[in-house]
Amino acid sequence: MEDVIKVGLIGCGNVGGGVVKILLENAENIALRAGCRIELAKVVVRNMDKQRPYEVAGYLLGTDALALVNDPSIDVIVETIGGENPARELIMTALRNGKHVVTANKEVIAKHGSEFLQIAREHGVNLYYEAAVAGGIPIIHGLKNSLAANNISKIVGIMNGTTNYILTKMYQEGAEFATVLAEAQKLGFAEADPSDDIEGDDVAYKLSILAGIAFNSSFKYEDIYFEGIEGISAREIEVARKLGFVIKLVAIGQAHADGRVELRVHPVMMDEWHPLAGVNNVFNAVFIEGSYVGQTMFYGPGAGMCPTASAVVGDVMDIAMHRKLGVSHPSIHTNFQKKEVVPIGEIQSEYYFRLSVTDKPGVLAAIAHACGEAMVSIKSVEQKQSKGEAAEVIIITHTVRESAMQKALAAIRKLDTVSAVHALIRVGL
Amino acid sequence: MEDVIKVGLIGCGNVGGGVVKILLENAENIALRAGCRIELAKVVVRNMDKQRPYEVAGYLLGTDALALVNDPSIDVIVETIGGENPARELIMTALRNGKHVVTANKEVIAKHGSEFLQIAREHGVNLYYEAAVAGGIPIIHGLKNSLAANNISKIVGIMNGTTNYILTKMYQEGAEFATVLAEAQKLGFAEADPSDDIEGDDVAYKLSILAGIAFNSSFKYEDIYFEGIEGISAREIEVARKLGFVIKLVAIGQAHADGRVELRVHPVMMDEWHPLAGVNNVFNAVFIEGSYVGQTMFYGPGAGMCPTASAVVGDVMDIAMHRKLGVSHPSIHTNFQKKEVVPIGEIQSEYYFRLSVTDKPGVLAAIAHACGEAMVSIKSVEQKQSKGEAAEVIIITHTVRESAMQKALAAIRKLDTVSAVHALIRVGL
Numbered sequence: 053m054e055d056v057i058k059v060g061l062i063g064c065g066n067v068g069g070g071v072v073k074i075l076l077e078n079a080e081n082i083a084l085r086a087g088c089r090i091e092l093a094k095v096v097v098r099n100m101d102k103q104r105p106y107e108v109a110g111y112l113l114g115t116d117a118l119a120l121v122n123d124p125s126i127d128v129i130v131e132t133i134g135g136e137n138p139a140r141e142l143i144m145t146a147l148r149n150g151k152h153v154v155t156a157n158k159e160v161i162a163k164h165g166s167e168f169l170q171i172a173r174e175h176g177v178n179l180y181y182e183a184a185v186a187g188g189i190p191i192i193h194g195l196k197n198s199l200a201a202n203n204i205s206k207i208v209g210i211m212n213g214t215t216n217y218i219l220t221k222m223y224q225e226g227a228e229f230a231t232v233l234a235e236a237q238k239l240g241f242a243e244a245d246p247s248d249d250i251e252g253d254d255v256a257y258k259l260s261i262l263a264g265i266a267f268n269s270s271f272k273y274e275d276i277y278f279e280g281i282e283g284i285s286a287r288e289i290e291v292a293r294k295l296g297f298v299i300k301l302v303a304i305g306q307a308h309a310d311g312r313v314e315l316r317v318h319p320v321m322m323d324e325w326h327p328l329a330g331v332n333n334v335f336n337a338v339f340i341e342g343s344y345v346g347q348t349m350f351y352g353p354g355a356g357m358c359p360t361a362s363a364v365v366g367d368v369m370d371i372a373m374h375r376k377l378g379v380s381h382p383s384i385h386t387n388f389q390k391k392e393v394v395p396i397g398e399i400q401s402e403y404y405f406r407l408s409v410t411d412k413p414g415v416l417a418a419i420a421h422a423c424g425e426a427m428v429s430i431k432s433v434e435q436k437q438s439k440g441e442a443a444e445v446i447i448i449t450h451t452v453r454e455s456a457m458q459k460a461l462a463a464i465r466k467l468d469t470v471s472a473v474h475a476l477i478r479v480g481l
Numbered sequence: 482m483e484d485v486i487k488v489g490l491i492g493c494g495n496v497g498g499g500v501v502k503i504l505l506e507n508a509e510n511i512a513l514r515a516g517c518r519i520e521l522a523k524v525v526v527r528n529m530d531k532q533r534p535y536e537v538a539g540y541l542l543g544t545d546a547l548a549l550v551n552d553p554s555i556d557v558i559v560e561t562i563g564g565e566n567p568a569r570e571l572i573m574t575a576l577r578n579g580k581h582v583v584t585a586n587k588e589v590i591a592k593h594g595s596e597f598l599q600i601a602r603e604h605g606v607n608l609y610y611e612a613a614v615a616g617g618i619p620i621i622h623g624l625k626n627s628l629a630a631n632n633i634s635k636i637v638g639i640m641n642g643t644t645n646y647i648l649t650k651m652y653q654e655g656a657e658f659a660t661v662l663a664e665a666q667k668l669g670f671a672e673a674d675p676s677d678d679i680e681g682d683d684v685a686y687k688l689s690i691l692a693g694i695a696f697n698s699s700f701k702y703e704d705i706y707f708e709g710i711e712g713i714s715a716r717e718i719e720v721a722r723k724l725g726f727v728i729k730l731v732a733i734g735q736a737h738a739d740g741r742v743e744l745r746v747h748p749v750m751m752d753e754w755h756p757l758a759g760v761n762n763v764f765n766a767v768f769i770e771g772s773y774v775g776q777t778m779f780y781g782p783g784a785g786m787c788p789t790a791s792a793v794v795g796d797v798m799d800i801a802m803h804r805k806l807g808v809s810h811p812s813i814h815t816n817f818q819k820k821e822v823v824p825i826g827e828i829q830s831e832y833y834f835r836l837s838v839t840d841k842p843g844v845l846a847a848i849a850h851a852c853g854e855a856m857v858s859i860k861s862v863e864q865k866q867s868k869g870e871a872a873e874v875i876i877i878t879h880t881v882r883e884s885a886m887q888k889a890l891a892a893i894r895k896l897d898t899v900s901a902v903h904a905l906i907r908v909g910l
Contacts, residue, residue, distance in 0.1 A: 074630050074773055084817045085629050085697070182627065187545045188774040190627030197626075198611065198619030200514050201503050201794035268514070327780060344503055344791035345617035351756060354779030362773035365630035388513045429829060 055088035060072045060116045060126035060151075061095045062142060063133035067156045067183065069106040070093075070361025073129055076106075086369045088376050096120050098133070103192065106436045121146040128371055130364060131155040138304040140164050146173045148178065152375075154367040156183035156360055162257035166270040178374075180367035185258045186211050186336045188359030189352040190366070195265045195340070202342030206265040207305040208481055211258045213334035213354045214249040214282050215301045218372045219289075219319075223298065228286045241334060252278035252301070255317045259303035264337070266305060267313050269391035275418040277396040278317035288406065288475050291446060297321035298329040302414060312392045314399055318418035320402055328481070339481075397455035402431065402479040404448050405461065408472040409435075415469045419445065422467065428452045442471070448479060484517035486801045488658035489555035489580075490524045491546045491571060492562035493727040495522075496585045496612065498535040499790025505535075515798045517805050524551050527562070548790045550575040558802055559793060561586040569593050576608065583796040583803075585612035585789055591686040595699045595816060607803075609796035614687045615640050615765045617788030618781040619795070624694045624769070631771030633695040636734040637910055640687045642763035642783045644673045644710050644730045648748075649761040650720075652727065657715045670763060677713055681707035681730070684746045688732035691767070695734060696742050698820035706825040717835065717904050720875060726750035727758040728906065743823045750833055750908045757910070768910075813861040826884035831860065832906040834890065835879050837901040838864075844898045848874065851896065855889035857881045871900070877908060 059075065061068055064205055067167045075082070075092045083089045086220065094113040097104075113120065121142050129146040131139055131153065139160040148171060155161065161168070172179045182192045186209065195204070210216050214236060233250070236242035248254045260273035281301050290441040291298050299319050306314040314325050322329050327349050331337040336354025341347055353359035409415045416435065423430055429450040436444045457476070464470055488504065490497055498795050504511070512518045523542040526533075542549065550558055554759055558575040560568055560582065568589040575582050577600060584590065590597070590610045603610045607853045611621045615638065624633070639645050643665060650661040664677075665671035677683045689702035710730050721728050728748050735743040751758050756778050760766040765783025770776055782788035838844045845864065852859055859878040865873045878886065886905070 070773070078630065078632065078772070080632060081632060081697075086650045159622040189777060190623050194619050194623070194626045197799060198622045198795045199791065200798045201511060201791050203505065203507065203510060252904050268510075327759065342791065343507070344499070344787040344794075346620060346785070346788050348779075348781030350777075350779060353775045356775070362629065362630050362771065365773075367627045369625060378841065 055376060057088060057127045057368075057375055058091050058093040058125060059130055059368060060120045061094055061130045061132065062120060063131065064095055064097045064104050064108055065132065066357045067360045067364065068130075068132035069104055070357035071132065071364050072108050072111070073106045073358070073366045074361050082365070082369060086372045088372050090368055090372050093126060094120055094123070103174050111414040117142050118145065121151065122149060126151060126370055127375065128152045128154060129160055130368065131157060131362070133157070134159065136160055136163055143168055143179070144171060147175055149176055150175050150177055152177045152180070152371045154180045154364055154371070156364055158184040158254070158257040158261065162260045162273045163259065163453075165264065169387070177372060180370065182367050183360045184365035185261050186338060186350075187352070187354045187356060187360050188340065189336055189350045189354065190363065191262065191338045191350050192265060194350055197260070197341065198343055199342050199348070202344050203309050203392060204340060204342050207262055207266050207440055208328060209259070209262065209303045209336070209338040210300055210331050211336050211338065211354060212255050212338060213305055213410070214246060214248055214303060216331065216336070217241045217334050219281060219284070219299055219301065222284070222286060222289050223293065226286055226290065229282070229284060236457045240417070249436070250282060251280035252317045255301065255303045259305060259315055261318060263313065264387060266340070267307060267391055268387060268389045269313070269314060270311040270387045271313070271391070271393060275393040276317060279319065281319055283475055284319055284412045285474065288477065291406065292321050295321070297479070298323050298324050298326060300331070302328070308394060312394045314394045316396060316399065319477055320481060321477050322481050326481060343384060372408050396460070397453070400451050401454065402449055402451050402480050404446070404475070404477045405455050406474040407445045407447075407464065407470050408474065409443050409445050410469045410471065411437060411441050412469060417443070418449070418467050418469060419464055422463035423460045424448070426456045426463065428460040429454050484805060485520050486517060486556045486804055487520050487522040487554060487798075488557050488559055488797060489522055489549045489552060490559045490561065491549060492560065493524055493526045494561065495786045495891065496636070496789045496793065497559075497561035498533055499786035499910070500561065501537050501540070502535045502787070502792050503790050503794045511794070511798060515801045517801050519801050522555060523549055523552070537861050546571050547574065550580065551578060555580060555673055555805065557581045557583060559797065559799055560586060561793070562586070562774045563588065563745070565589055565592055569681065571613055571782065572597055572608070573600060576604055576606055579604050579606055581609070581800045583609045583793055585610070585793055587613040587683070587686040587690065590785055591702045594690065594882070598816070599881045606852050607673070609799065610690070611796050612789045612792035615767060615779075616781070616783045616785060618765060618779045618783065619792065620691065620767045621694060622780050623897060624691070628769065628774055628777070630770050631773050633769060633771050634736050634871055635770040636691055636695050636767060637757060637822065638688065638691065638767040638782060639757055639760050640732055640765050640767065641678055641684050641730060642765060645760065645765070646670045646763045648710060648713070648728055648730065651713070651715060651718050653721065655715055658713060659667065679711060680709035681746045682730045684730065688734060688744055688746060692734040692742060693816060695769070695815060696736060696756050696820055697818045698742070700742070700744060700820070700822060701815045704822040705744045705746060708748065710748055712904055713748055714903065717906065720835065722751050723748070725753050729757060729760070729831050731910070733755070733910075737823060741821045741823045743828055745825060745902060748906055749910060750906050751910050755910060782797055805812045821889050826882070826887070828883045829880050831878055831880050832886050833875070833908050835903040835904045836874045836893065836899050837903065838865060838872050838874050839898045839900065841898060845874070847896050847898060848876070848893055851892035852878070852889045855892065856885045857889040
């Protein structure tokens with residue numbers, strides 16, 4: 053038998069096109085490294101007439117993905133169509149047919165990963181999804197293998213290139229959110245409908261996948277609290293900079309001593325010296341604290357045709373090397389525990405908030421009273437005259453419970469002298 | 482047969498003690514993740530009376546390492562004694578006896594890695610050495626597996642914690658090298674005899690190991706040009722800062738179009754916005770450019786008991802997972818090519834150099850003439866009056882050949898009006 057592994061590719065858009073490019077262009081080195089040839093056998097797409105980022109005419113089989121996952125000549129299915137359906141059915145069928153599956157699809161893994169892994173185990177095959185989280189950054193492999201000796205206490209990720217690009221530009225240029233978003237759309241760094249990126253859903257999928265591996269439990273992505281960056285104005289960025297902070301949209305996973313796990317996605321004001329603070333533009337990074345390794349960070353391109361395809365092909369090569377030995381890869385067990393997500397009201401943080409107030413005697417006293425009543429202890433206050441009777445108040449609290457902060461804010465909103473609550477941003481990592 | 486893998490540990494100093502700590506303290510989670518128990522079976526040390534960083538009394542067998550590598554009950558040998566001998570003989574014997582080997586020993590791998598891998602292949606076992614380079618950072622695994630689809634064009638590493646700590650403190654405090662070194666020695670961040678770290682040998686070992694994997698060829702570490710940080714004064718750091726640069730000791734590996742590879746270790750003035758510029762204190766990081774992934778960086782603790790042991794135990798877990806399946810791990814092939822190292826005289830760079838001169842008419846003209854004669858094109862010159870007739874001249878060149886720069890500098894040294902050449906530092910990455 054010739055040493056060759058046959059790949060069936062579903063989807064030939066951005067990521068799929070990158071997979072074709074790498075498999076054809078770098079075939080010789082890939083075969084030398086993996087010890088066996090990796091052959092792009094067949095490609096199916098949704099629409100035969102669409103223009104492809106890479107020439108695949110010779111491999112295009114048609115549009116019947118189901119026929120591909122049922123084709124006995126195919127060893128590995130690479131799924132790059134994204135979305136929940138029909139990806140779910142195709143992956144399940146492929147696994148049941150004894151095929152290894154590599155996917156770049158965060159949504160289907162976040163929603164059905166546990167189910168897939170169960171089927172894969174029953175059929176002695178593997179499911180790989182390095183490309184589903186943070187594109188070219190080998191964070192899943194790192195967590196599953198290299199850091200496997202550690203109990204992970206914390207992960208913090210910048211895992212969305214679009215929002216990180218927007219926040220970087222706002223920081224560098226002092227521009228407003230809407231201006232930079234429009235510019236990002238023109239440059240192709242943001243979708244025409246950017247809501248998945250901007251509002252944080254995208255990052256919530258990724259966090260649920262990473263947290264599952266890091267904390268040895270599966271989590272429902274619906275249990276993850278998330279906020280996007282729509283509420284971050286140029287003024288917030290400006291104030292943060294003066295305070296020595298950088299604002300980033302982060303995904304946080306943190307183990308509690310009681311066995312529960314905090315999972316949340318929201319903007320944070322982080323110290324400008326934190327390793328994540330220097331992660332700019334469309335780059336992503338994941339910061340990890342392990343019981344033995346201490347602090348590590350993985351940095352790289354979180355998206356893009358070739359970086360994401362690089363991760364997909366890396367997974368296929370791992371399968372190829374193991375198939376040569378006649379075994380499937382012995383995946384590390386990652387969901388042997390059952391952990392709860394800490395409700396957002398119970399988390400603790402320092403908070404930054406900014407108010408517009410009427411500059412009258414007793415305003416600060418009323419705000420301070422509302423905080424005190426809710427058990428929110430204030431660390432610093434800055435009041436600044438604007439024009440006429442209006443003034444701006446910026447408050448940073450000590451570490452308090454989220455529920456207390458929300459209670460204080462509700463009371464502050466009701467004060468006659470407070471005309472607007474502009475932002476509430478968690479401070480520190 | 483019970484699912485258990487038996488580890489024989491050679492050496493119980495800093496790293497060995499960390500391995501004992503992790504294997505005993507985290508045994509349950511390690512077994513759950515790896516799917517089999519990893520048992521610390523026997524430990525041998527050089528000196529039975531020495532104090533250990535972690536209690537191993539119950540496991541201490543004695544001082545006969547050769548008996549351990551010949552013990553048929555041991556599955557995996559973990560070698561943490563460091564140095565070329567007797568590590569070489571012990572590793573070779575273990576591999577020949579059909580035992581997998583995990584080592585944290587950069588020197589023995591840099592000098593004999595190819596020989597070991599050959600023996601390992603012949604005996605169907607594996608050799609792992611993640612901990613030998615950059616401690617807890619999973620850079621070897623990342624290059625061998627996750628990034629395997631890429632042809633690597635460049636690696637740049639900050640891979641020595643001692644020198645990075647010293648350069649960070651010099652930058653932050655404006656202190657001189659000798660002052661900070663003494664402080665680092667007091668804090669335990671530098672050895673009593675720091676020459677291996679300071680002079681660059683340590684990093685040259687690590688670069689030869691990484692480059693072997695990245696560029697698919699084995700390299701002799703003797704072929705690597707290296708300079709340490711002894712020549713970096715507080716004045717150089719100060720000037721660099723004003724120019725928007727940070728000085729770091731880096732290891733550079735860069736593929737040339739003609740198939741040769743640049744391998745060199747020396748201080749560099751890098752742009753303060755480069756991701757490596759923010760890697761401070763004892764932290765390490767390795768920056769990689771791959772043909773598909775683009776730019777990635779792995780960041781973490783480059784040394785220390787637990788971080789290094791975390792990498793060792795990660796390797797042992799990988800062996801354990803594969804042994805369960807009855808196979809050794811199919812290592813990626815990494816030395817299927819034979820590449821030459823580019824002689825240092827042929828590299829190209831911008832250069833910074835600083836001179837003390839006599840402030841007389843014609844001084845600059847003479848320096849510029851010497852540069853012109855050697856084909857060194859000058860990008861910027863700054864002359865600064867000190868006291869009396871003395872002045873300081875700071876020159877940055879355009880990109881020129883190293884041999885040309887050295888020729889120019891030799892001519893400059895001979896000028897009557899030049900009283901000292903203080904530093905020559907390569908600029909840019």
